[in-house]
Amino acid sequence: MLRIRRIYDNVLPVNKSTLSQVQEILRNQFSQVDEKEIDHIAEKLRNPFKQRFRTILFVAESIKAKVRGFGMLLHEPVLQFAYLDWIATASGRSGAGIGGALYERVRQEVAALKVKGLFFECLPDDAKDCTHPDELKQNRARLRFYERYGARPVVNTAYESPVKPGDTYMPHLVYDDLGTGRPLKKSFAVKVVRAVLERKYAEYCPADYVDRVVNSFKDDPVRLREFRYIKPEAVVAAVESRSVNQIALIVNDRHDIHHVNERGYVESPVRVKSILKVIEPSGLFTTIKPRPFPDKHLYAVHDTDFVGYLKRACAEVPAGKSLYPYIFPIRNKTRPPKEPSVLSGYYCIDTFTPINANAYLAARRSVDCALTAAREILDGRRIAYALIRPPGHHAERRSFGGFCYFNNNAIAAQYLCAYGKVAILDVDYHHGNGSQDIFYRRSDVLTVSIHGHPRFAYPYFCGFEEERGDGEGEGFNLNIPLPESVDREKYQKALTRALHRIEEFQPQFLILALGLDTAKGDPTGTWSLKVKDFAENGRMIGALGMPMVVIQEGGYRTQTLGKNALALFQGLVEGVGRSADSRHASNHRLYGVIFRDTIVPEDRQRVRRLVDITGFFHPEEVDVAEELVVERLEKGEPSGYHFIMAEHYGRLAGYACFGQIPGTASSHDLYWIAVHPDFQGRGLGRRLLSESERRIKAAGGSRIYVDTSQRVQYASTRAFYESCGYRLETVLKDFYTVGDGKAIYCKSLI
Ligand SMILES: [Zn+2]
Numbered sequence: 209m210l211r212i213r214r215i216y217d218n219v220l221p222v223n224k225s226t227l228s229q230v231q232e233i234l235r236n237q238f239s240q241v242d243e244k245e246i247d248h249i250a251e252k253l254r255n256p257f258k259q260r261f262r263t264i265l266f267v268a269e270s271i272k273a274k275v276r277g278f279g280m281l282l283h284e285p286v287l288q289f290a291y292l293d294w295i296a297t298a299s300g301r302s303g304a305g306i307g308g309a310l311y312e313r314v315r316q317e318v319a320a321l322k323v324k325g326l327f328f329e330c331l332p333d334d335a336k337d338c339t340h341p342d343e344l345k346q347n348r349a350r351l352r353f354y355e356r357y358g359a360r361p362v363v364n365t366a367y368e369s370p371v372k373p374g375d376t377y378m379p380h381l382v383y384d385d386l387g388t389g390r391p392l393k394k395s396f397a398v399k400v401v402r403a404v405l406e407r408k409y410a411e412y413c414p415a416d417y418v419d420r421v422v423n424s425f426k427d428d429p430v431r432l433r434e435f436r437y438i439k440p441e442a443v444v445a446a447v448e449s450r451s452v453n454q455i456a457l458i459v460n461d462r463h464d465i466h467h468v469n470e471r472g473y474v475e476s477p478v479r480v481k482s483i484l485k486v487i488e489p490s491g492l493f494t495t496i497k498p499r500p501f502p503d504k505h506l507y508a509v510h511d512t513d514f515v516g517y518l519k520r521a522c523a524e525v526p527a528g529k530s531l532y533p534y535i536f537p538i539r540n541k542t543r544p545p546k547e548p549s550v551l552s553g554y555y556c557i558d559t560f561t562p563i564n565a566n567a568y569l570a571a572r573r574s575v576d577c578a579l580t581a582a583r584e585i586l587d588g589r590r591i592a593y594a595l596i597r598p599p600g601h602h603a604e605r606r607s608f609g610g611f612c613y614f615n616n617n618a619i620a621a622q623y624l625c626a627y628g629k630v631a632i633l634d635v636d637y638h639h640g641n642g643s644q645d646i647f648y649r650r651s652d653v654l655t656v657s658i659h660g661h662p663r664f665a666y667p668y669f670c671g672f673e674e675e676r677g678d679g680e681g682e683g684f685n686l687n688i689p690l691p692e693s694v695d696r697e698k699y700q701k702a703l704t705r706a707l708h709r710i711e712e713f714q715p716q717f718l719i720l721a722l723g724l725d726t727a728k729g730d731p732t733g734t735w736s737l738k739v740k741d742f743a744e745n746g747r748m749i750g751a752l753g754m755p756m757v758v759i760q761e762g763g764y765r766t767q768t769l770g771k772n773a774l775a776l777f778q779g780l781v782e783g784v785g786r787s788a789d790s791r792h793a794s795n796h797r798l799y800g801v802i803f804r805d806t807i808v809p810e811d812r813q814r815v816r817r818l819v820d821i822t823g824f825f826h827p828e829e830v831d832v833a834e835e836l837v838v839e840r841l842e843k844g845e846p847s848g849y850h851f852i853m854a855e856h857y858g859r860l861a862g863y864a865c866f867g868q869i870p871g872t873a874s875s876h877d878l879y880w881i882a883v884h885p886d887f888q889g890r891g892l893g894r895r896l897l898s899e900s901e902r903r904i905k906a907a908g909g910s911r912i913y914v915d916t917s918q919r920v921q922y923a924s925t926r927a928f929y930e931s932c933g934y935r936l937e938t939v940l941k942d943f944y945t946v947g948d949g950k951a952i953y954c955k956s957l958i
Pocket residue numbers: 636637638723725732761762763
């Protein structure tokens with residue numbers, strides 16, 4: 209079995225391996241490709257507009273993640289065309305239909321981008337241009353393959369003319385109209401040709417060559433070669449693009465077995481029905497059947513004994529009966545009691561989430577739906593919606609509650625984070641305590657929640673602003689609690705703040721924990737969002753332009769649930785569409801850095817972690833970095849160590865440490881400057897340095913000294929100081945070891 213997956217970057221190990229397999233295929237199949245170009249693929253993915261093209265990479269891989277082929281597409285959003293840079297299969301696999309599957313996937317993507325045409329190059333299939341019989345055969349097979357889609361070489365132009373005298377074997381430029389039947393206009397074609405030659409072959413094609421080729425386009429519309437291999441009527445040109453655009457809808461088909469017929473139990477089956485009734489006829493969704501996933505996904509975020517308990521307890525409760533927790537030990541310091549009715553409180557946070565025969569089955573199916581939605585995203589879909597109940601965002605690692613049993617959005621996030629960083633945006637009226645709990649100590653999943661302040665809203669015990677994450681996860685949990693009365697304006701201000709944080713985090717995937725209980729009139733909420741507010745929120749979230757999994761959480765006013773959900777999804781689609789063409793420079797935006805010069809006890813561990821993770825320092829040096837913090841904490845100012853800490857949403861992003869050199873009138877030493885890898889290359893080091901200089905100057909300092917090693921690894925450090933106005937004062941030869949001297953730089957502040 210083969211599946212085609214889009215690769216977003218090379219940040220994670222799984223993609224690193226995929227990418228190196230792609231590079232290997234390029235090396236093996238195209239010996240003429242420059243090694244430098246092969247190396248650059250990863251960078252192109254990370255910096256989509258570096259070449260003034262957005263790079264989109266698809267791989268066809270086996271179940272065991274072995275790459276069988278890949279397609280690399282360049283998208284030009286301004287001129288509105290796509291250029292297929294590579295399509296290649298691993299050796300010995302060309303006959304397996306992989307190329308065809310990849311090309312069809314590429315066409316779907318291109319059609320969804322709404323560009324005017326797809327272009328690519330193909331080596332010549334005329335015997336006079338290609339003297340090698342095997343290659344000629346291969347080139348003919350390729351052009352025959354593309355003819356099946358109606359794609360043929362542009363003719364009657366100088367595109368194939370040699371760049372230098374003696375150049376032979378020049379490729380054709382092939383045009384695929386994507387089944388639109390649209391003729392290739394000359395004005396459009398020349399822009400495309402210029403862009404391709406100037407950007408892609410910048411180092412190869414001189415300007416006069418580009419002009420010559422561009423000026424050779426005379427026909428309007430530009431002519432394509434006659435069909436050579438197949439009959440025109442045999443062309444299968446239609447592109448199945450709708451499915452790429454549509455939102456995958458995965459409904460929990462077993463949700464209604466979980467029906468708690470008790471007064472006030474608002475989490476009822478009619479919720480799903482009332483949403484479906486409105487969204488289904490919209491044409492915006494395509495229904496996907498939930499697929500079963502193994503239990504290991506539950507264990508990845510929930511404690512084993514908790515999962516086991518829910519399964520067992522639900523199975524033991526007689527049909528039609530519900531068991532409500534009523535006694536709650538102070539958790540974690542107790543032993544689980546034996547009596548089943550008492551035991552439920554050991555795993556639960558409230559008195560209104562019952563254990564009954566069907567709760568486990570329905571909740572387990574919700575998990576399958578959430579994972580099916582996540583899977584859709586991995587396969588390249590932009591939005592997938594798990595319309596499920598029971599909801600999940602109140603379920604913590606080892607507890608259930610708030611109508612929730614398993615944390616669907618956390619399980620989906622955990623599943624996706626093997627492929628890239630994930631942000632969970634929880635817009636339910638109630639704080640997403642479960643997801644916060646599960647990812648509280650992790651930095652690969654960002655949790656953001658906008659909710660009614662716990663002072664008056666469930667779950668009451670958490671959701672406060674100062675809960676920011678812990679350890680590795682410090683700064684990766686953002687709570688935005690809002691007052692009892694919230695209108696559109698207040699809400700959108702909070703949402704903007706949340707989206708900034710997410711953009712800053714640069715995730716590959718977004719999970720939207722969608723509670724519709726923020727709506728006017730919801731029996732569990734106090735806010736007053738209306739249909740058009742949901743549409744606007746959708747547009748704002750969609751504009752992040754990230755692939756997203758939407759997971760249904762709360763929302764209980766059945767009269768408006770459907771309308772609000774539909775408005776939100778229409779907004780999302782609109783926002784995604786708008787963002788697709790405009791996301792360039794956001795990679796370098798750095799919002800929300802705060803500098804402080806006070807030191808707190810937690811800085812000891814933070815500094816240690818940061819210095820360690822940069823990978824630049826020996827273990828002894830890491831110890832020294834920590835010792836300086838300890839000195840400062842113990843002795844204060846007289847320690848002689850001054851710090852500037854750069855904090856980013858409560859997380860230490862970088863710091864500098866400096867002090868006056870004893871025995872000098874006003875010379876200072878810059879002892880440390882370190883920036884967390886996530887923030888490197890974004891100007892933070894420079895800001896820390898100038899902030900240090902400012903403070904040194906204010907304290908009467910006149911000269912700053914900084915030393916570094918002469919080794920090659922420190923070339924960028926040396927270049928950094930030089931570019932900040934530091935002069936190499938002297939080198940102490942063989943200082944660290946033979947051949948590794950100490951380079952001393954100085955900057956005068958007067
Ligand atoms: Zn809620």
